[in-house]
Structures are given as structure tokens and as C-alpha cells.
Amino acid sequence: MTPRILRSTTGRILRQLRHDRRTIALMLLVPVLLLTLLYFMYENAPGVFDGIGLIMLGIFPFVIMFLVTSIAMLRERTSGTLERLLTTPTGKLDLLFAYGIAFGAAAAVQASIAAGVAYWLYDLDTAGTTGLVILIAIANAVLGVALGLFCSAFARTEFQAVQFMPVVVVPQLLLCGLFVARDQMAGWLQAISNALPMTYAVEALQEVGAHPDPTDKLWRDLGIVAGCIVVALVFAAATLRRRSP
């Protein structure tokens, strides 16, 4: 890895994003709109928004960054820019980390706005601090980026790439404990749930919701999410081939 190349590649990805005002607007506003929807859905059920709204703060960045990254990386692969970059001094990790940092930064802005709205406009109540919620949201976003980078290798067109979203995202959403508490699931469902990274992100958020100080479980869960990010990046690096048939 070369710091200069990592820096300029991160800058290039952010510049591409900056030219795309509509995507920025969607990225920043959609979570806020969905939170608004949730808030009013549970307006007459006290305490429910505190649970679901909190989990959503972690899920939005994951879903949106997965989608954005898988399409962006697919474009690199299909437009020939990836092949060209691999003939330059750019390393595979330069490129992958640049995506992680650039979209991670975008996710930080997104998560901060969403959390700000949830806490101050809709009175989200958590025992732990907002900072921890945002930290988990960013970790989740980077996880989405890493999985998106990896999954883009298995799509040939953008049409196919968007179909990976239900495959990768929906099972994690269903089994993370949002709809049915994990200890009430059948054993085999729990086993699957244990193998999915989002489970730990959601558990970490619930820990922040329930405890004023960061718990050991929270750090363990964040560590697992970080581990999954590394594994996904390693797999993504394996899909970047300098030579193709």
C-alpha cells in the first residue's frame, strides 16, 4: 500500500460522489424519512421506537453502503478502469481501502444526521451515548462496503448487482433479532443468525440502548464486526486479478 495513492484514490471516489448530487441527497435524506415514518408508526406505543429506531440507525448505513459500493465497484470492473488501475502502481489494497474510507466517511455523515434527528427530533432514548451508536453505525457501513466490494465480483451487470441486495441483506435483517428475539428462534435459525455479522451489530446497539457504559459484550460484538470486515476485504482482494483470460 502507498499512502499517496490511497489518499488520492479516496479523494477520487469522494469527488465522483460529489458530482452525483442526487445520490448524496438520497443517501442523507432517505434514512431520515424512514425514521420519521417509524416514529409516527409507533407514536402511540411508548418505548417501541427506542428499540426499533436504534436498530435502524445501524441497519440503514449497512444497506445503503452495500448497494452503493457494489454498483460503484462493478462499474470499475466493467468500464475497464479497474484493469487500467492494475497496470499502474496502484495496489489492490489501495483501491479496497480507499473505497472503505471514502464510503465510511460518507456513512459517518449519514449516521450523524440520522442519529441527530432520532435523538433530538424524535426523542430517542438510550442508556448509552450517541457517539457509540454512531461508531457502530460506521462499523456497519464499512461492513456493507466490504461485502459490496466482494459481491460485485459475482455480477456482470448493474441489473444483477442490485439483485444481490435481497440475497445478502434481507436474511441478515430477518434473523438479526429485529422481528423475533433471537432466543425465541428455532435452534437452526439461531445457528444461522450466529453466523451473520449484522446479528452482532444489532446486539451491540441493543447493549448501548440498555447500559449507560460500554459493556464487554459491546466491544466483543464490535470486534466480531471488525473481523468480518477484514475477512470480506481479503475475499474482495482475491477477486481482483491483474491478469484475466
Next chain:
Amino acid sequence: METAIEVRDLVVERGKRRVLHGLSCAIPRGSVTGLLGPSGSGKTTLMRAIVGVQVVKAGVVKVLGQAAGSAALRHRIGYQTQSPSVYPDLTVRENVRYFASLYNGITAADADQTVVDVGLGEQAGQLVGTLSGGQYARASLACALVCRPEVLILDEPTVGQDPVLRDELWQQFRVMAATGTTLLVSSHVMDEAGRCDRLLLIREGDLIADDSPEAIRDATGLHDLEAAFLHLIRSTQTPAEAAR
């Protein structure tokens, strides 16, 4: 003369089809070599092998004395793919500055100069996606030129360019060669062939001519290079192919 690119017994298969059948050639340093041949003859595959992005079945490809695609070469080689590979959602200047930033010692000012050199000075602030086809291709060319590489592999760089621009680009290629750059340029346009120091003519993955334009004219007895190539292509056809 010193050899910049050496290809020995290169065999490439794409899918089940054998694209290059044990091709050998040597390209001298500080020259412009034209790579010509009918479409589908293996020009792009040979270029990809030289850049080091093509999986090869057998044979040796060396650039500046090192194995093609080796890490040390990535600072010294520039490659323009046939279909322009730049970021359509960035401006011309942003694209070229980005590719410049990947190399040591190439500045943003160098990038801006390269944008002017390819005739896109007025479009520097325009998004590449909004350019015309010819301008789009020149933006891609600028990204290959900007690192001032010792070896420059250009796959059909002048397609879609008007005659005046084509002439200017070829003058630049000549200047680069005069200062020691080795250029390999594929082309379909025969009046460009006459501006090369050497010509490689390939047909169905075999090299059928590797000589200077003058030597090819002399050997075929034809002054017009297009006629000379047609003659060479037809004379290497098997009777069965000719009957088709």
C-alpha cells in the same frame, strides 16, 4: 538497436480459441511501431500480454528487460485500452490529475499540461461523460500519457478523431519517440502506418510482416501500404481460405 519489448513464442488462448500461435517479435527502444491487422486478428490480445493483464498459455514477454506485468514496470508503462477507460462522472482535469497522482513525481501541473496536449484544454472542466466520442477517447489517452512512461501501449488511439487532431497526435508520438519513449500503436488507418518506424502485421494470431514501411513497400513492389498489406494478407492465405 536496444530492444524495449521482446515477445518470444507467445501462445494465448481465450476460451477454447487459440488467439496467438507462438508469436515472436522485438520492438526497438525509442521508436513508433504500428500494430496492424484485420479485426479479430489478435492485436488487442498481444497488447494486453505486453502490458501484463492477459493470462498467457506459453511463451515469454519482456518489457525493458523485465517480465511483463511485474511490479517495477507499473511505473514505466502507459496503456490506453481500446474502449476508453476513464471515469465519466469526473471532469477531464479530475481524471487526468487522478491518474497523475498514482505516479511518483508527476504533478497536477503536468496533468493540466497533458490535458492541453491532447486538445482538451477548453473541455478541462467538463464531465467526461458529456464529451463527444472522440473527446472521450482523448481523455483516456491523456490518462495514459500523463505518467510520461518509457513504454506506451496505445490501442487504436486515433479512432474517431478528425484529420487535424490525428495529425497533431501523431506529431506528439514522434516527439515522444525522439526523446526515447517506445510506442506500440495499433491502428486501422493505413495513412498512419506510413508514419511508423516499424510495422507489425498480424493475421489470425500469426505475424506475417515485421519490417519498416519502406521495406514492406519494396518487398511487395507496391507503393501504397494498403495495397501492400492486402497483398501480404492474401498471399499468406491458404487456397481453401481464399476460395471462401
